[in-house]
Amino acid sequence: MVVIVVLFEVLPDCIEAFLTAAVKQASLSKQHEVDCLQFDVAQDSVDPKRFYFYERYTDSDSFVVHQQTEYFAEFRSAIAPLIHTRQRYEATQIEPPV
Secondary structure, eight states: OEEEEEEEEEOGGGHHHHHHHHHHHHHHHHHHOTTEEEEEEEEOSSOTTEEEEEEEESSHHHHHHHHTSHHHHHHHHHHGGGEEEEEEEEEEOOOOOO
16 A cells, blocks of 8 residues: 655645645545545644645555546646645555554
8 A cells, every 4th residue: 555645835825725726636536536545635733834645545556547637637737836845755554463
């Protein structure tokens, strides 16, 4: 299982627009991608300009498919003028022992 964590620093005047786009992206991903197991959007408790995505996919190929969707391209285009920075991390989920 692949875990993707993305950290966004949003411009102060763009928080609401970013949040709207982020929630739409998460919803579309969960609705249309059977291999998108989880897509959470969170806002930092201390810094309201900081947002986190926590995404889980069945495998790396599923994440590649996600990146090739039309709504992913639309999201990236929509948020480009709204963000200051973006950092993405990819990890392999460690399953608990059975």
